[in-house]
Amino acid sequence: xxxxxxxxxxxxxxxxxxxxxxxxxxxxxxxxxxxxxxxxxxxxxxxxxxxxxxxxxxxxxxxxxxxxxxxxxxxxxxxxxxxxxxxxxxxxxxxxxxxxxxxxxxxxxxxxxxxxxxxxxxxxxxxxxxxxxxxxxxxxxxxxxxxxxxxxxxxxxxxxxxxxxxxxxxxxxxxxxxxxxxxxxxxxxxxxxxxxxxxxxxxxxxx
Numbered sequence: 019x020x021x022x023x024x025x026x027x028x029x030x031x032x033x034x035x036x037x038x039x040x041x042x043x044x045x046x047x048x049x050x051x052x053x054x055x056x057x058x059x060x061x062x063x064x065x066x067x068x069x070x071x072x073x074x075x076x077x078x079x080x081x082x083x084x085x086x087x088x089x090x091x092x093x094x095x096x097x098x099x100x101x102x103x104x105x106x107x108x109x110x111x112x113x114x115x116x117x118x119x120x121x122x123x124x125x126x127x128x129x130x131x132x133x134x135x136x137x138x139x140x141x142x143x144x145x146x147x148x149x150x151x152x153x154x155x156x157x158x159x160x161x162x163x164x165x166x167x168x169x170x171x172x173x174x175x176x177x178x179x180x181x182x183x184x185x186x187x188x189x190x191x192x193x194x195x196x197x198x199x200x201x202x203x204x205x206x207x208x209x210x211x212x213x214x215x216x217x218x219x220x221x222x223x224x225x
Contacts, residue, residue, distance in 0.1 A: 115190040117214035122151050122162060125214040129164045133210065136183040137168070141176035142206075145169075160217070165194075166210040172198070177206060184210070 119125035126149045137145045150165040157163075172180075177198065184191050195209040 112190065115188060116161070117164070117189050117212050118217055119162075119214050120218060121216065125162055125164050125216065126151050128214070129166050129210075129212050132187070132189075133166050133168060136187075137170060137180060140180035140183060142170040142172050142180060143176075144171045160215055162214045162216060164212045164214055166208075166212070168206070168208040168210060170206055172204055172206045 117125065117128060119128055130147055130149050133147050134145065137147075146169045148167045150167070152163045152165070153159075153161070154163050181193070184193060190213055192211045193208060194211050195207070197207045199205055
C-alpha cells in the first residue's frame with residue numbers, strides 16, 4: 019500500500035467514526051448537552067490560558083528588552099581596564115577585612131566575644147547573642163559566613179554607640195537586619211553578619 023493509499027484509508031476511517039458520533043448525539047440529547055457544556059468550559063479555559071500566555075510573553079519581552087539595553091550600554095563603555103583594576107582593588111581591600119580563625123568553632127567564638135564585649139561597652143542591657151555558621155555556595159571553600167542574632171534592651175545612646183562600634187571595626191561586619199521598638203520596652207533585634215577565612219594549622223613536618 020502506498021503512502022497516499024494509507025492516508026486515504028485512515029481518512030475514510032475517521033470520517034466513518036465522525037458520522038457514527040454525530041448520529042449518537044442526535045439519538046442521545048443528554049450526551050449532546052454534556053458535550054456542549056464541555057465545549058463551553060474548554061473554550062473558557064482556553065481563553066484563560068491564552069491570557070496567561072500573553073502575559074508571560076509580554077513579561078518575557080520586557081525582560082529581554084531590558085537585558086539588550088544593558089548589553090548595549092555596556093558595549094558603549096570603553097573603561098573596562100580601569101573598572102577591572104578598581105574591582106580588583108576593592109576585592110583586595112575586602113579580603114584584608116575578613117576575620118581569620120583556625121576552625122569553625124573559633125570563628126563562632128570570635129564573633130560572639132566581639133558582639134558581647136561591644137554591646138556591653140555600648141550600654142546594651144540583657145544582651146542575648148546566638149551564633150550560626152554556614153558555608154554558602156559560590157564562596158571559596160575556606161570562607162564561612164558567621165551570623166550573630168542579637169537581642170537586647172537599649173537606649174538611643176546605647177544603640178548609636180553600638181552601631182558606631184560596628185562601623186569602626188576593622189574586620190568586616192554587615193548589619194543585615196535591625197528592628198527597634200520603644201513600646202512596651204525599648205529593645206532591639208539585629209542580625210549581624212561576618213565573613214571568616216578558616217586557616218587550619220598545618221601538621222608537623224617530618225624530616
